[in-house]
Amino acid sequence: MSRIRFTRRLPAAVAVAGLALAVSACGGESSTSSAGTAPAAADQLKPNADLSQQTLQITVWDGYTPEELPAKVKEKLKVKDMKVALHDTNEIAMTKLTAPGDSGIDVAFVSGQYAQALNEQGLLEPIHPELIPNLANLYPEATQLSYDKGNKYSVPYTWGTTGICYRSDLVKTPPTSWNDLLKPPAWADKKVTMMTTERWLALPALKALGYSVNTDKDEEIAKAKELLLAQKPHLLGYDDVTFGDKLVSGESMMAEAWDGWCPTTDAKGNIKFAVPKEGSDLWVDTMVIMKSSKNKEAAHALINYILSPEIHSWAAENINYKVPNKAAMEQVKIAKGSLLGIKPAELLNGESIVDLGEASVKYTRLSTEVTAQS
């Protein structure tokens, strides 16, 4: 389980960075067009197409779908074949999907803001809801996601939020505000970690100041930077990967954390998670169908199958992320302390992180400025 969580947010991870560098360097020839094209129009699809003539190629994070999925899909949907390619990060998936020519991929798993960007480039087939009856299993909230209201081109697979993961036995008062992290009380001095993955480094400061997590205003980012620089001397360190271990060992008391990464199910039961009152983000990993797919009927059938409670509940049980599927969540046995119990309505208070295009450079600079300051 931890392995899966590790690979999902790899931009934050250290370990295989060397390899990824090599991959990136070799992929240098693939160009991506930044010119905005209009979203694609829907194809005519046949509801009764012969799926045995279609093959499926998907790309997904390692361990993010059940290993036996291809075999089950072949058996249930009678498709000719199904192959699974893996990507470590959204960035690597985007490189595959935006390369010139046919990627050969029918269904891709990417985060919401990336689905939005793919759609803006006209690379996605609009979802044909009549081919996915299981869309009815989704929570009503899961159709109101700000990057894609009404699930026009993406179907949510998992979702979650960012908050404060803390040791309930070590803190004097449980954190309720981002300011508890940003200006730690004396008893928590140098016992706090923050994430440095750009947008998440800024998130606590932006929210504490009452700004949007998607702001591209220079003066708001500058105010956030001031807060983060003032916070720096009071931090144990920045940590995107092992903050959970630091809490378990007692090195730290509070950490900025993604909910799925906060080890609340640790045996001692003293690790808790709080979403600060100023609000937080809502991240969603989605399934999209590529415009270039020649197997669109099979692709819809696959998404429909994944939305069935027995497959979708696998994700909640095995990767410990919440799934936006009411029928599936009702089947999941929620362990004591597990964060799977966070209600969709609470999640929806979070603001979706959207792709900022050129303005994302501002966040890169912010995170370099904050971490480089000595």
Add this chain to the structure above:
Amino acid sequence: MKSEVKARPVSRSRGRRLGAFVFLSPGVVYLTVLLLVPLALVLSNTVFRRGRFGGVVYEFTVENFERLADPLYLGVVANSVKIAAITTLIALLIGYPTAYLIAQLPGKWKTVALVAIVLPFWTNFIIRVYAWIILLSGPGLINSVLGTKLELLYNQGTIVTGLLYSYLPLMVLPLYAAIERLDPQLREASANLGASAFTTFRKVTLPLTVPGVMTGCLFVFVPSFGNFVIPEILGGSKSIMVGNLIRDQFLKARDWPFGSTLALAIIAVLVLLLLVQAWVTRRA
């Protein structure tokens, strides 16, 4: 007869050329495929724009080089040079006496000492670095043995400690090779001529081992300078080095062109150092 005499050197040189071709080609292919081609790719990235989702847009620009001059990034490079230089200096101060002592040991113990120096390399680098956390952390071994609450981790000192620990063997080995090669008669001659032990060291031993010193320093400086794992694990990412900056450009910021430009800048610094080393070695 005449023709045979004439023919022989030709065929021998041809054979030599064939031999050279056969024996050189694996190395040449290796270097071309794994060094020159990737290097050319990285170089070509530096003059183009970043793609929105990573990758490169082929529009010519020099802005990557302009950004290199930004005080923010120069500061990171300067910080990396500082940390790597401190590490190298301490490694030299510890490594030289160590290598010197090992060279004076009787034969059998020399081998034992050298194996002991190399032994840490048998364990994975990340694990060895991570072990320092167990030693130094707040609830860690040192604090619990001493009963103290010292804050030993996550500062520039622990970065230097981690780098020093990781790369000290790379200082000791070339120094040992250089000191071991010294003819002991030179030192005897120096002593016979009335030089004190210190003068002998200063005027005989040290100058003759300068190439070893340079090699050792280079071996420690280069991996320290580009390191990004230790600043993250032991430094708590509170100060970043140029390696972190490059990694972030590729994995977080999706800015391959600027990442490539930074990589190129590092290569330039390292080539310069290699030239200095070659020059000093030739003079010595």
